[in-house]
Structures are given as structure tokens and as C-alpha cells.
Amino acid sequence: MNGEILSNVIANQTIHEAYGGVVPELASRVHQQNIIPAVQQAISKAKVNKNDIDAVAFTRGPGLLGSLLVGVSFAKSFALALDKPLIEVNHMQGHVLAHFIGDHKPSFPFLCLTVSGGHTQIVLVKDYFDMEIIGQTTDDAAGEALDKTSKVLGLPYPGGPLIDKYARQGNRGAYKFPEPQIPNYDFSFSGLKTSIMYFIRDNVKTNPDFLQENMADICASVEYRVVTILLNKLKRAAIEYGIKDIALAGGVSANTGLRQGLTELCEQQGWNAFIPKFEYCTDNAAMIAIAGYYKYLKGEFVGQDIAPLARMPF
Ligand code: KG4
Numbered sequence: 298m299n300g301e302i303l304s305n306v307i308a309n310q311t312i313h314e315a316y317g318g319v320v321p322e323l324a325s326r327v328h329q330q331n332i333i334p335a336v337q338q339a340i341s342k343a344k345v346n347k348n349d350i351d352a353v354a355f356t357r358g359p360g361l362l363g364s365l366l367v368g369v370s371f372a373k374s375f376a377l378a379l380d381k382p383l384i385e386v387n388h389m390q391g392h393v394l395a396h397f398i399g400d401h402k403p404s405f406p407f408l409c410l411t412v413s414g415g416h417t418q419i420v421l422v423k424d425y426f427d428m429e430i431i432g433q434t435t436d437d438a439a440g441e442a443l444d445k446t447s448k449v450l451g452l453p454y455p456g457g458p459l460i461d462k463y464a465r466q467g468n469r470g471a472y473k474f475p476e477p478q479i480p481n482y483d484f485s486f487s488g489l490k491t492s493i494m495y496f497i498r499d500n501v502k503t504n505p506d507f508l509q510e511n512m513a514d515i516c517a518s519v520e521y522r523v524v525t526i527l528l529n530k531l532k533r534a535a536i537e538y539g540i541k542d543i544a545l546a547g548g549v550s551a552n553t554g555l556r557q558g559l560t561e562l563c564e565q566q567g568w569n570a571f572i573p574k575f576e577y578c579t580d581n582a583a584m585i586a587i588a589g590y591y592k593y594l595k596g597e598f599v600g601q602d603i604a605p606l607a608r609m610p611f
């Protein structure tokens with residue numbers, strides 16, 4: 298055990314595509330079916346024996362309760378059977394700590410923009426488990442805004458990656474969407490979503506083929522607005538806190554426009570950009586494992602009476 302990732306198995310759930318979003322009841326059922334085969338695959342890919350395992354780390358929250366229950370129950374049973382310690386991990390801290398996989402690690406304190414389907418946070422990371430949320434969304438998350446917009450555009454779920462794909466062929470200056478005026482380092486994406494809905498409704502009224510003809514430009518313009526909303530706040534926070542190591546985390550950090558935007562911003566300002574590898578952006582086991590590793594070093598274990606938390610502050 299030295300903080301090196303030996304395997305990172307992800308069991309994708311394509312079943313939700315037919316419903317245009319995650320169906321909680323289905324998510325937990327599929328988790329329940331997948332969890333033992335996924336763990337077996339992780340052990341075999343890592344080329345270890347289950348008796349080589351020193352501890353079992355699991356996500357306690359935040360998230361969908363049904364899915365968390367599957368993971369927590371399995372982790373408890375597995376740890377009990379192996380007679381090894383059990384380690385709880387906060388999902389959002391896991392996204393941030395994914396930056397400690399590999400050699401290119403940020404130095405404390407650093408800022409991390411954590412953007413996913415459920416969260417949008419600017420986190421001041423003072424130490425591995427000493428993190429402060431200095432700004433967050435007051436309504437929709439950035440990924441949620443992209444997913445909802447893509448639905449309006451008639452694209453399948455999850456729309457974030459498809460908006461990214463179309464945006465690469467479009468002109469980001471084609472359409473101007475409003476930037477909300479929200480105080481401090483907080484965000485709001487619900488107004489943007491509404492303005493995009495009206496924009497499409499009005500244009501389709503005059504040209505029924507408006508969407509098909511302009512999909513790339515619309516996606517590029519929407520993505521550009523979301524990226525500028527995120528990076529403008531992040532830039533302000535970095536200047537005001539005097540921080541030069543700036544990181545991205547969460548599913549939306551897989552977005553090409555956001556990755557390029559942060560790289561350019563850091564080049565202009567003389568800051569260091571930390572952009573996760575694709576496999577560590579969207580939800581993954583490695584980020585929970587690395588967070589578990591740092592808790593293991595501190596000896597921070599939990600008992601068998603632990604329960605999941607749908608909402609879990611840190
Ligand atoms: O962190 P994550 O895998 O799950 C949550 O904890 O929510 O994030 C999923 C989100 C979805 O909203 C998805 O549309 C978005 O990440 N996403 C992207 C891209 N890849 C995933 N958004 C924009 N561009 C991408 N390439």
C-alpha cells in the first residue's frame with residue numbers, strides 16, 4: 298500500500314438513458330447486481346489476492362440513498378469477512394483527492410472547482426481532509442444545467458458529453474446567453490436553463506429546422522457561457538485568496554472547453570492548473586481508494602454501525 302492505483306473498475310449503468318435521467322430505484326437495483334462482479338474484477342485486474350487487502354473504503358455520501366446503502370452494506374460485510382478496518386469517504390472529497398493519484402500533485406492550500414451532475418463548488422483545500430466550500434450553486438449544478446439543456450435540444454441523456462462533442466465543431470460566439478449576477482463565489486444556473494428554453498422555442502417557431510441546422514453553434518455557445526460563469530468566479534476566488542494552484546474535479550471537468558479554459562486562465566495568470574485524467578473525472582473507484590489511503594495513514598476508521606448519508610457536509 299503506497300497510494301498507487303492498481304485497478305479502477307467502473308460498472309456503467311446505461312439503463313437510465315431510456316428514461317432521460319437517473320432513476321434512483323433502478324440505480325440501486327443495478328448497483329446491487331454489479332457490486333460483487335465489479336469488486337471481483339477490481340481484485341483480479343490489480344493482480345492481488347483478497348487477503349492482501351489492508352482496509353475497505355466506501356462512499357458514505359452524499360448521493361442517492363438506495364445506491365449508497367448497497368455500497369455501505371457490501372463494504373461492511375467485506376471488511377467483516379476479511380477482518381480489516383472500514384473507512385468512510387465523502388464522495389465530494391473523493392473527487393478533490395483524485396488529484397493525489399500520480400506524481401503531479403497540487404500543494405496545500407489550493408482551490409478546487411468541483412463540478413458534477415449534483416454539485417458545483419469552489420473548495421478551499423487546506424489539507425487532505427480540511428476543506429472549506431467557499432462558493433456553491435444556489436440552484437442547479439453545472440452538469441445538471443448541461444443535461445437539462447441537452448434534453449431541450451433533443452439529445453439523449455447524459456447530455457454533457459454530447460454538448461462537448463457538438464461544441465467542438467461550433468462557434469462559441471454565435472449566440473449570447475446571460476451571465477447571472479450572483480454575489481460572492483456562489484453560482485446559479487436555473488436562469489440560464491430558462492433563457493435557453495425560450496431562445497429555442499422562439500427560434501423553432503420561425504424556423505422548424507433551427508435546432509438541426511445550428512446544433513454545433515448552440516452547443517458551443519451554451520458550453521462557453523457555462524465555462525465563463527464557472528471560471529470568472531474561480532478566477533476571483535484565486536485572486537482574493539492569493540492561491541496559485543487551481544484544480545478541476547467532478548464529471549464536468551471532463552469537458553474540453555472547461556479544461557482548455559482553465560489551462561489558458563492559469564497560463565495568463567502564472568498559476569498552476571491541475572486537470573484530472575479523464576478516468577478520474579466522472580465517478581470512479583480510484584478517487585475513493587486514494588481518499589481511503591490517506592485516512593488509513595491517519596488511522597481514521599469507522600465501526601460496523603456506520604450508516605450512509607444522502608446529504609453529507611464536510
Ligand atoms: O461526477 P459525475 O460523474 O457524477 C455525479 O456525481 O454527478 O458527473 C456527471 C456529470 C453529468 O452531468 C454529465 O453530463 C457531466 O458530468 N459530464 C460532462 C462531460 N462528461 C460528463 N459535461 C460536459 N462535458 C463532458 N465531456
Ligand code: ZN
Binds near residue numbers: 392548579
Ligand atoms: Zn461525482
